[in-house]
Amino acid sequence: MPVLSIIACEMLEDELAYVLSEDHDLNQLIVVENRQSFRFVRKLKSRNCQPRLFPLDKVPIFLKEANNSVYNSVYSSVSVNILKFLLKFPFFKKIPHNSRGKSKEKNKEKPIVVVNTLKLGLHADCELLRSEIYQNIRKMATFSDGILIFYGNCGHSLRNTAVDFKDLPCSLYFLKDENGEIVDDCISVALGGNDNYAEVMQSGKGIGMIYLTPMWASSWKKMRMESNNTSDFNDSFLKKHYRKVVKINNKISKRDEFDKNVLNYSQTFDMSITEMEGSMEIASKSYLNAKNDVCKKVVLN
Template sequence: MPVLSIIACEMLEDELAYVLSEDHDLNQLIVVENRQSIRFVRKLKSINCQPKLFPLEKVPIFLKEANNSVYNSVYNSVYNSVYNSVYNSVYNSVSVNISKLFLKFPFFKKIPHNTGGKSKEKNGEKPIVVVNTLKLGLHADSELLRSEIYQNIRKMAAFSDGILIFYGNCGHSLRNTVADFKDLPCSLYFLKDEKGEIVDDCISVALGGNDNYAEVMQSGKGIGMIYLTPMWASSWKEMRMESNNTSDFNDSFLKKHYKRVVKISNEISMGSEFNKNVLNYARTFDMSITEMEGSMEIASKSYLSAKNDVCKKAVSD
């Protein structure tokens, strides 16, 4: 059965949880068990998704067992089908000969002879999706980010028919990924906007694409703006502690260059906690707040495109 793996930024777990909850046509959802998976799995369960959890090294074992189960099921189905076909063929052959004999007698001519049959429609296989979320702190170092993603691509390619990189370009750290993995035995997919361009970052994903992102930035008319999705709003303190006081979280730098927080809501992380986190950030860095509605379109379309392509290739193979 086809396997679509997803290497995801923890910052995009809301979007990923949403698209997975909307997909009711999966064979199985597997989440790689690590520190980042705890909150993600909790979100999945809160929206009625029940994944299986395995350490990354155990995923191939589960997939092998799942494929063996499917093989045995198919084997038994084919065996029974062939057996019934042969049995019916022999039975019908004998039956027809006997019928010809009986039809010489007027009484038996009244017995109808049914030669009709049923055809079975073959359904496409439902895919297994394997999700591996990587930690937030990788954004602080583009080389480290690329190294971690590349390492996980190599590991997951061994059991995947396709891998969706659930990241933006993140400072162009992933711009050479396709070229670097041109000999990969499975396909790579990316988060793309309506122009087919890989999105710049997680904010571009949340706003619906690079053009929308640029439009929002221009609307500020030169005012420095910080964009907070629910995940950013709930994680900035943790990232600040891990950042070694880089400009992204330096008090004096932020207060000098940024005056406004853009609060970007989404379908599954709205409410009082989000409001509180944004307000706390704005007060910490002396910023005003403006609100915008986020979009799941980039995440949804990119996921479905990758999934459908993997399933299509599995059928053609």
């Protein structure tokens, strides 16, 4: 049974909730239980997506039981002794497609997706961010056929990930734009790719602009408290260098709450507001590419 794991930035939980809730062809959806998972799970449930929650160390146990369940259901009509005997012959090593287990075999090919969301505060330290992601890659690789890194390059902190894990026993996948480039950050994801991001920045004609997605708008106060007054949240720095907030809408945010949060930010730092529509294309295509590739590889094996 294919297993696709996703290590995700909490800042991208809207995009991830959207693509997972749109996928009606999963065997199981598992969310790793941690402090970040509860809001994410609420968003999934609000879109009629019902995940199962497990601590990370319990996920391999569940997956083993799930695989055993599929195996037993497929072969339940054949006694163990007869099956062992028949499997000695090449002809019987694979159950024919017209066997009684056909529907179960189809279900077996549907993937299990395991999502592990990591906390926002990791962005304050690129080394810490990389270390935490790498640690989770190693842990999740033990039970995964592929891992989708649901992050951008994040200040180039993850630019060497593919090279650093070239010998990993499972495949790594990344959020990529139409040019095949890993996206710069979560804003690039929301705007549909690095080229679109650059185009929007150039349209400002030198005016400093801050980009707010619904998650950014709802999280900036918390991040400000944890930032030790870095330039990202320093009042005097922001007021001096930035004049405009770019409000990036998405398909699943609560509009009234988003409006309120953006207005609060703009008033705090004396900025005007401009608005544009975001995109789920990067998230959707990257997820489907990873999922389809993992399923294909498992079937071929």
